[in-house]
Amino acid sequence: MPTILFNLGLAFMTSMMGLSLQRSHLISALLCLEGMMLTLFLMLTTWATEQQSSLLFSALMMLLTLSACGAGTGLSLLVTTTRTHGSSNMNNLNLLQC
């Protein structure tokens, strides 16, 4: 059991590092974000199996749905930035200026 947790935690950390250290492509950052969501899903699955509670499975489904919505929002943002900035370079993104 701890082995699985360790693996999943390491996967989460790696995805997070990939998200924060990404400089050139927004797509890769979104992919890492999805990776983080996936590991969260797997961790929640593991916990739900442990706790033998069926209420958690519905929360699990909600997590998956929301992750898909988030991915969709992210992709639309990608399209918008490509329209305005010309490329999806992460260095170009500035919160003070669209």
Add this chain to the structure above:
Amino acid sequence: MIETQWITPINTMMLASISILLYPLMADTLFKTSMKMQARTAVKYAFFSTLATLIMFINLGMEINTTHINLISSTNFNVGLSFKFDYFTLMFCPTALFVTWSIMDFAKWYMAHDQEVNKFFKYLLIFLLAMLTLVSSNNLFQLFIGWEGVGIMSFLLIGWWRTRGEANTASMQAIIYNRLGDIGFILTLAWTGTNVASWELDQLFMLKPFDTLPLLALVLAAAAKSAQFGMHPWLLGAMEGPTPVSALLHSSTMVVAGIFLLIRLHPMMEDNELTRTTCLLLGAISTFMTAMCALTQNDIKKIIALSTASQLGLMMTTIGLNQPNLAFLHMCLHAFFKSKLFICSGIISHNLSNEQDIRKMGGIHKTMPITSSCFTIGNLALAGIPFMTGFYSKDAIIETMNSSTLNLGALLLTMAATVMTAAYTTRLIFLVQTGPPRHYPMQKITEDKTLSNAILRLSLGSIAIGPISAMTLDQTQTLPTTVTTLIKLSALGATMMGIFVSLIFIHKNKQNRPQKNNLSTFSNMLTFYSSLTHRSPTTHLLKKAQKVSTTLNDATWYEYSVPKFFSKTQLKMSKALSFLAQGKVKTYLAVFTMSLMTLIILTT
């Protein structure tokens, strides 16, 4: 057997002479034209007054100290206005006033076309008063007042033609060199003030033996004022002033103030061997080097100025030999012929349209007979020809030197200087006066009657005062009485050798070819002393001072250490921090990652 009834006349006549000299200074502003007195007349009357006191002194041998007012009186320290009329004062004052009388006659003719001629005479009178204060003071404070007074008047008079750049530079140089000596004087004043608690000369002489420090400081003061070797350039630059100034200040009275100080304070110095040796060697070196420089100069005033410096070195040597009376005698006798030499050179150069180069003079002895004969007499007296005035003091000095145990170097240097003195005086006589005239033609050469009377008076002094003073004044120190024939004739032999060698060279170089060898250049450029010491030490000093004051003090402490330091570091830090506020996404992502990882690590 002191007859006290003579105190009042001597006092009165001395103080009267000082008041007579004050009169022309004040009369211009106070009285109408009819009561004005000329400076020259005042000096003449003052001379006769002090001559009377000298005669009284010779008759009675009485010296007087008087104290009048207390300027500063505290518990143990009193400084007052006090006069000391002793042998030195009473002999010096008539000499100085006699010489000044003739110089005033000369100055009236020389400065006749000057616009500020009254101011000139007033400056000369103020100088004379300061000098008399110097010689008649009984405490060091009053002496210092006179000392500074003559320094200031020298500054004002050297820079008389103030639109001339060299005159201004020369007067600044004189002040700076005199100030260096004043350091020594003030050190002595401070030392005696704190250790002896009195500045009166009588009280200083009771305290023996003295420390070396104030005595060496005194020697420094005398060396700067009397243009000894390390501090002689100012005397040569002082020839920028008008010739009466050179004749009065820089030959007879002001430059001997340093020697006078040492003579007055000799009882303090007679036990201290270091001081005496310093005086001896300093005097020997300065007499030798300045005489060497005078051999190849071409400006008549510079030659006479260098001869003054040489004779001052001789006086300093005599003080080093523990013979202040001889030094004083030489001082007084030297005043006569040196001022006469300056006056004659002034007459000659003024008549030749201000030509001062001796290579461009000649044939004077036909056109200006009185002047040239007085010039010759002065030169012979300077060289020490037997039985002229210079002989009595100079020969006595050389005899004393030969028969005392002293440094061989000092002895040889002084004998060499005697030879060179004779040589350059002969050169002066021949180049200025004889031969065909080498000056510009059509000069208006006149010899005024008062002027001729003035230099004839001084010639009489140059010939007669020597024997008179040797016969009438008692020497309080024993001079050597028995010496071998060779030593007795050594001074005379040196003089004759100088004259003959000079004559040979003059006859040989009748074509006046320019000489170019190293020794003659060294001597002509005044041993390159000014070139070596005036530029590089001052440049380095000023640069260092600039470094300390501007770079260290101003720039570093006031700018870099606190204000700029803070601003620099704050700027760096704020630049680093402002990165966070630029709105870049990577900043936020990094913050997110960092905080999340920190939380995770902290909780596990």
